[in-house]
Amino acid sequence: MKSEKSRRRPAKTLALGSSGATLAASPQEIVQIAHVGSAEADHVEAPVPAARMDVAARQSLVAAAALYRDLSGRASGTATLAPTIPRDERVDRFIVEGKATLDQNGHFQSIGPYLRAVALIQSKALALGYGDAARSAAIDSVPAGFVGRYERHDIYAAA
C-alpha cells in the first residue's frame, strides 16, 4: 500500500545509482532542493521530510541533481571561483562538490567549511602575489580538504 506521502508525488520516479536507491521526485522538486543548497545559504532547512533523510536519500539527492544537470545540458566541472558566477552554476557545484550533506535533523549542513576554505586559499594566493588571479583559480575538493591550483603553487586548506 502506498503511503500518503508517495501518493501526493508526481508519477515520475528516478531510479538512481548502482545502490538501487530510489528518489521519488520531479525535476522541479530537484531544482527546488538544489536551490535551497545555494552558496548563499549557510544553514537552511530543506523542503524534504526528515523521515527520508537516510544515507540512500542523501546519495540520491546528489545523484538526482547530477542527473538533472545532465538532462538540462549543463556541463559539470570544478568550482572555478569568480564573483560573477551564475547562481544555478554555484548550486550545481555546491552539490557536485559533495557539500549537499544533511544533518541529523534533515537540514542541509553548513557550507561554511567550503566557503572558509575558499577564503583561506584566496587569501594565501594573494599573499603569494597572485593579485587578481588569486580569485580565478580552480578550487577542487580533495580528501579532507580543498586545493586551489595556481601557476607556481598548490594551496591546500582542510575541510
Place this chain on the structure above:
Amino acid sequence: MPPPNEAFAVQGAIRDKYDSLGGPAGMLGLPLADEGSSPDGRGKFSHFVGGSIYWSPTTGPMVVRGKVRDRWAASGWELGPLGYPVEDQHRMPLLGPLPLVEWCRFENGIIAGDARQALPSPMALQTPAETLGRVAEPAVLGYGQLAGLLGKRLNDQFVASPDNVAMRPGVDLTGVTDWQYGKYFATPRSVGFRFRGFHDNGLAPDTNFTIDIRLRFQMVWGSTFLEPTNKTLVAVLDRVDVGHDGGLALAQVYASVESAINKAFYDHDGKVHDEAHPELPSGALFVADVDTGADTRTGAINLLDVLITRDGDLQILVNPLTPPDQPIGTISWGYLRQNGAQSLINGLT
C-alpha cells in the same frame, strides 16, 4: 590534521613529487605548513600529515616519515650528521602481514625503523648508548683499498691483453663527487682514480698514458616482489678518459685502451659484457655477491645498502634493529652486523 584556519602552499619540485605520490589522497595527506627553507641555505622541505618531503639541489625531493623521520629529526634533520635523504623511504616487502622493517638512506648514512613502531630506531651511525656501550665502527673499504682493488682488475685485464700494454705501479685518488639530483633516488657519489700505463712500442719509445676513471658503487638485483636475499655489489662506470702521459704519442693506443675499458663495462655486439653475471646492467662491473640476510617470512635483514662516504670510502649499511624473533636490549645487532659486513668487504681485497 592541518589547522582549520590556515591554508598551506606546496610548490616546485616538492609539489611535483607530492602529486606523483597521490597528493592529499596518498600516504602523505594534507600539508601541515608552507614550504620551508633549510637553515643551510641549500634545501627546501614540506611537512605533511603522513610524512615530509625534503629537497636539495644535489639530492632531489625525497620522502621521510614515521619513526625514521623521528630519529632523523632527533639527529638534527638535514643539518645533522646524516644530511639529506637520497631516496624515498623503503619498506621491506614480505610474505604476508608480518613485522615490517623500513629504512631511508641519507647522504651519509641510513636510518632503519620498525614500521609497527614497536622498536627503537637507531641509526647506522649509532651512539654508544644505542650500541649498548660497544663502539660499532662502520664497515668500510677505504678509498685507497678501492683503488687497489680497481688497479688489480685493470692490471689483470692488461696482462691478458695481447696489445703490449701494462700498468705502472701507483694510483692517484682524484676525489669524490657529490650526489646527483634524482626524483625518486639520487645518483650516488662517484669516486675518481688516475692510473698510469704504457704501450711497449718495441725499439721505439714507449707510449705512456693516463687512465682517469670515475666509478659509482651500488647494489643491483634481479626483479622480485620481495626483498632480495642476495644482491650484487657493482661498480658503475661514470666516465673514463685516456690521455697522453709522455713518450711517443699514439692516438691509436689511447683509443684502444679506452675502448677496452668500455668493453669491460658495456654490452656489445649483442652479447652481455659479463657472461658469469648476466644480472649486471650494461655499464656495471661485478664487484661482489652480497648475502643480505633477508628473511621474507620473519622480516629479519642484515645488510641494507651501500654508499660512498664523503671521504671516498665504500661503506656497507647494516640494519641495527633487533630481529623480530629476538629479545630487545641484550645484543647490539648493529655491532654484530657491522663486523660481519667488514669481513665481507675485507674479503674483496
